[in-house]
Amino acid sequence: MAAGGSAMAAGGRSWFLALALGVSFLKCLLIPAYYSTDFEVHRNWLAITHNLPISQWYYEETSQWTLDYPPFFAWFECALSHVAKYFDPKMLVIENLNYTSRATILFQRFSVIFADILFVYAVRECCRCVNGKRAAKDVLEKPTFILAVLLLWNFGLLIVDHIHFQYNGFLFGLMLLSVARLCQKRYLEGALLFAVLLHFKHIYIYVAPAYGIYLLRSYCFTANNADGSLKWRSFSVLHVTLLGLIVCLVSALSLGPFIVLGQLPQVISRLFPFKRGLCHAYWAPNFWALYNAMDKALTIFGLKCNFLDPTKIPKASMTGGLVQEFQHTVLPCVTPLATLICTFISILPSVFCLWFKPQGPRGFLQCLVLCALSSFMFGWHVHEKAILLAILPLSLLSVQRAKDAGIYLLLTTIGHFSLFPLLFTPPELPIKILLMLLFTVYSFSSLNSLFRRERPLLNWLETIYLIQLVPLEIFCEIIFPLTPWKRHFPFVPLLLTSVYCALGVTYAWLKLYISVMTERISVRQKAE
Amino acid sequence: MEKWSLMTITVLLALTVRWTVSLGSYSGAGKPPMYGDYEAQRHWQEVTYNLPIRQWYFNTSDNNLLYWGLDYPPLTAYHSFVCAYIAKLINPDWIALHTSRGYESQPHKLFMRTTVFVADLLVYIPAVIVYCFSLKETSTKKKVSSALCILLYPGLILIDHGHFQYPLSLGLALWGVLYLSYDWDLLGSAAFCLALNYKQMELYHSLPFFCYLLGKCFKKGLKGKGLVLLTKIAGTVVVSFAVCWLPFCTDMEQIMQVLRRLFPIDRGLFEDKVANIWCSLSVLIKIKNIISPQTQLKLSFAVTFLSLLPTCIKLTVQPSLRGFKFALVSCALSFFLFSFQVHEKSILLVSIPVCLIINEIPFMATWFLLVSTFSMLPLLLKDGLLLAYAVTTLAFLSVCAASFSIFEKTSAEDLQLKPFSLSLKGYVSWFKSFPKIVRCLFLLSVTLMGVLSLMSAAVHPPQRLPDLFPLSVSVISCLHFLLFLVYFNVVILWDSKNSRSQRKIS
Structure with a gap:
């Protein structure tokens, strides 16, 4: 990072290149690190898309890791597989379950690193959208520089993609690129990119409301009244038609073949597997983690006071965090529909806010982050990785306003910390701690120096909360494994981490929501 | 952002x-059956933990010296002993006598890697940070970028954390330099003695330390303060040696045996492919076959001595901190190129002093550090560190290029050759295009190294010449090193206080 900083002497934008190169080198160094079962998932998809006709893609089930991403991603794997055959053709055999070789690892890791070029490009475009009003002499204190580091060197993205193994980098690249295009008022491109993204990975549907409303408000209606409210007469049929055309075309390209083959229900059932439990094996730090913890606490309390009959308690409930299905004992069970309703209700205010208090790209980004966070809070079977969906767009806001910077620091630190259980192998322990410290130290010191004239970014309560993450980590990773509880209650570290982080995420979510709802439209924006 | x-x-x-x-x-x-340096370090832990001190350096039924016998000075042995103690707490199998030979497992690798990591974190890295903070007349940014470049030097990272070696001797020597730069001569010499007692290869640095301190005493007047200082330093050296060797001082035979283990004269002029002059010459003349081992020893000693002489005299006569750092480089380089039984890893002993002057001559230092990493390529390839080598080297090059903008600093003045060029001006007219020539040479050399690295990694050598690539790597590196030796000697010998003070004024 400092390398990029000193690159200023070389002039121009060379610091951006230095940052991008630097992080790419780091990614290359991570190649021999541990990888999760997602590695096998993607190897299997390579094999499926390489060997089978399209009609079989969503029916093949030799491996338990069936194809459950939308068609564009399958095509992406298909394209990759044509390169893969030059590395090691054996990885493309469907029956070769859990196959690895040096060439396979190299190929898969490098495919992620090269796909990230799109992400780098998107970050560059995003940096262009940030206003350089605070242009400092020192390149290290420029908002664009800080934003580039916060995005390119993002801890979560690094460990999820380059250690744990996934292709989030280029997907987030698509998202950030579409955000940048919307900020640059190139609406059609932005819509196209987002539509494509949706057909790469459908999890991004969580933020679709923000896109939909924003495009409708600022593209389909071409003018506002003087007080900022909507001018109904400015509705442009042409623009709506264009948008509709783009969405339909992209969908047709992606899902068309499967509709023709009559496989749409099968594809849909693969994409939305509601058979999985409310929470992932490790509870993502959201509302349901608190709900589960509350249920557990009430159960224990009930047993102690003999309110509950021990024989009636389902066994699995006490090994929580290790099994998929979690049965509630005291509180009512949660159905997918209930989570859907909760998510919908929680997203609603932010969408209203976007519609009634238009603030240009800023408002859109706020709504995007709120949508992502709300669905993270209440969604069904949310992965802890989904927090990145909120963290990355929030980086864009954080370099522009002190208030958002404070929330960003809080949310990234907790969110990243909650990713720790993803890497549980001893050799990766130092890496995750070092990288986390690297990112956290940088984000705190850079944002603090950027907003050094304003009041402190975090209040004392938030600071204490964050500092306590250190003892928590030491307890979970070092002290707990040495205690005799390890055998009887192996889930305690995960439970503690997830509940503690859930408190913080909930707080940050509420804080952001309140700050967005209470914000007044500034006079300047009215004039627009 | 703040400095810290x-x-x-x-x-x-x-x-x-x-x-x-x-x-x-x-x-x-x-x-x-022999494994490598990793097993050597593990074996030393096994030996030091299980055998009494008297037997550490002796060939006994429990200690087969032919299988990675201890051949480093006592401090290494003590360090192994401490590590063994911790290993015993975690898993006694790791250091069980005899049965643990060739022990390999993931947890053990993790343990060994952690010991190196801790040693680096406790000794080497703090020394670099303190050194960079103590640099004078530089901005915070320059200090930080110097620290970054030094800490990212790929040679040391790859050898310590890849190949497997402890950075303690280099770290201690660095602390020695640091103390000397603060004028704490006694602490400095003590630190250096510890370094020397960790690894005898630190002798490469001993002459500059000796000459600098001696020159300092001379300057203070050998009859007054100088003599006091000299006695104090001598006392410190004797005491620190005595402390390190105390357990071996029981009888003379012990000391002699340790010394025999430290300096194995019968091993021959060079082993494997080293980028020094003897190995490169053997492409043309088979020196090893022509001359008897005794003559080889004498020859290498004479040549080394001659190449050291000018620098040492200059340093003794005009002791200055800057001269001291440059002398460390040139003396270590002379030793590496000409002395007896040199190991390819010994180039690190030259690289670390070069790191110290990276803020003064960024261009040449970067060049040298790249070549030094490249010279260890055959070793790194053997260890399967190709990817790490490629990535860290490229990263290092880009960090140096970014933080010092080295390509704009190739004029004679930036290379500290101003006095030399002034004295030549009457005779040579090509000095005007000097920066351009240097830059072209650099690009040529980097391209050559890149191509050779690629070929060694990807191409099978022709059957008649199986050693083609390792040998060309050492010959090319050796040529580079010779030129660097000339360069460093020129800088040292033409350096005078006047020219530097002139530069300051201008």
Whole structure:
């Protein structure tokens, strides 16, 4: 990072290149690190898309890791597989379950690193959208520089993609690129990119409301009244038609073949597997983690006071965090529909806010982050990785306003910390701690120096909360494994981490929501 | 951003790179019966923990010296002993006598890597950070970028955390330099004695230390304060040696045996492919076959001595801190090129002093550090560290290029050759295009190194010449090193206080 900083002497934008190169080198160094079962998932998809006709893609089930991403991603794997055959053709055999070789690892890791070029490009475009009003002499204190580091060197993205193994980098690249295009008022491109993204990975549907409303408000209606409210007469049929055309075309390209083959229900059932439990094996730090913890606490309390009959308690409930299905004992069970309703209700205010208090790209980004966070809070079977969906767009806001910077620091630190259980192998322990410290130290010191004239970014309560993450980590990773509880209650570290982080995420979510709802439209924006 | 947060980020970055490199393979992984340096270190832990001190350096039924017998000075043995103690707490199998030979497992690798990581974190990295903070007349940014470049030097990272070696002797020597730069001569000499007692190869640095301190005493007047200082320093050296060797001082035979283990004269002029003059010459003349080992020893000694002489005299007559740092480089380089039984890893002894002057001659230092890493390529390839080598080298090159903008600093003045060029001006007219020539040479050399690295990694050598690539790597590196030796000697010998004060004024 400092390398990029000193690159200023070389002039121009060379610091951006230095940052991008630097992080790419780091990614290359991570190649021999541990990888999760997602590695096998993607190897299997390579094999499926390489060997089978399209009609079989969503029916093949030799491996338990069936194809459950939308068609564009399958095509992406298909394209990759044509390169893969030059590395090691054996990885493309469907029956070769859990196959690895040096060439396979190299190929898969490098495919992620090269796909990230799109992400780098998107970050560059995003940096262009940030206003350089605070242009400092020192390149290290420029908002664009800080934003580039916060995005390119993002801890979560690094460990999820380059250690744990996934292709989030280029997907987030698509998202950030579409955000940048919307900020640059190139609406059609932005819509196209987002539509494509949706057909790469459908999890991004969580933020679709923000896109939909924003495009409708600022593209389909071409003018506002003087007080900022909507001018109904400015509705442009042409623009709506264009948008509709783009969405339909992209969908047709992606899902068309499967509709023709009559496989749409099968594809849909693969994409939305509601058979999985409310929470992932490790509870993502959201509302349901608190709900589960509350249920557990009430159960224990009930047993102690003999309110509950021990024989009636389902066994699995006490090994929580290790099994998929979690049965509630005291509180009512949660159905997918209930989570859907909760998510919908929680997203609603932010969408209203976007519609009634238009603030240009800023408002859109706020709504995007709120949508992502709300669905993270209440969604069904949310992965802890989904927090990145909120963290990355929030980086864009954080370099522009002190208030958002404070929330960003809080949310990234907790969110990243909650990713720790993803890497549980001893050799990766130092890496995750070092990288986390690297990112956290940088984000705190850079944002603090950027907003050094304003009041402190975090209040004392938030600071204490964050500092306590250190003892928590030491307890979970070092002290707990040495205690005799390890055998009887192996889930305690995960439970503690997830509940503690859930408190913080909930707080940050509420804080952001309140700050967005209470914000007044500034006079300047009215004039627009 | 503040100075401290920048430095913290630098250190964290350096640590991350170190640990990621350590995820890779190590020397002799899964290669029975001899394995490699990793097994040597493990074996030393086994020997030192299980045998009484008297037997450490002796060939006994429990201690087969032919299998990685201890051949480093006592401090290494003590360090192994401490590590063995911790190993015993975790898993006694790791250091069980006899049965643990060739022990390899993931947890053990993790343990060994951690010991190196801790040694680096406690000794080497703090020395670099303190050194960079103590640099005078430089901005915070320059200090931080110097620290970043030094800490990211790929040679040391790859050898310590990839190949497997402890950075303690170099770290201690660095502390010695640091203390001397603060004028704490006694602490400095003590630190250097410790370094010397960790690894006898530190002798490469001993002459500059000796000459600098001697010159300092001379300057204070050998009859007054100088003599007091000299006695104090001599006392410190004797005491620190005595402390290190105390357990071996029971009888003369012990000391002689340790010394015999430290300086194995019968091993021949050179082993493997080293980028020094003897190995490169043997392409043309088979020196090893022509001359008797005794003559080889004398010859190498004479040549080394001659090449050292000018620098040492200059340093003794005009002791200055800057001269001292340059002398460290040139003396170590002379030793590496000409002395007896040199190991390819010994180039690190030259590289670390070069790191110290990276802020003064960024261009030449970067060039040298690249060549030094390249010269160890055959070793690194054998250890399976190709990817780490390629990535860290490229990263280092870009960090140096970015933080010092080295390509704009190739004029004679930037290379510290101003006095030399002034004295030549009457005779040579090509000095005007000097920066351009230097830049072209650099690009040529980097391209050559890149191509050779690629070929060694990817191309099978022709059957008649199986050693083609390692040999060309050492010959090319050796040529580079010779030129660097000339360059450093020129800088040292033409350096005078006048020219530097003139520069300051201008």
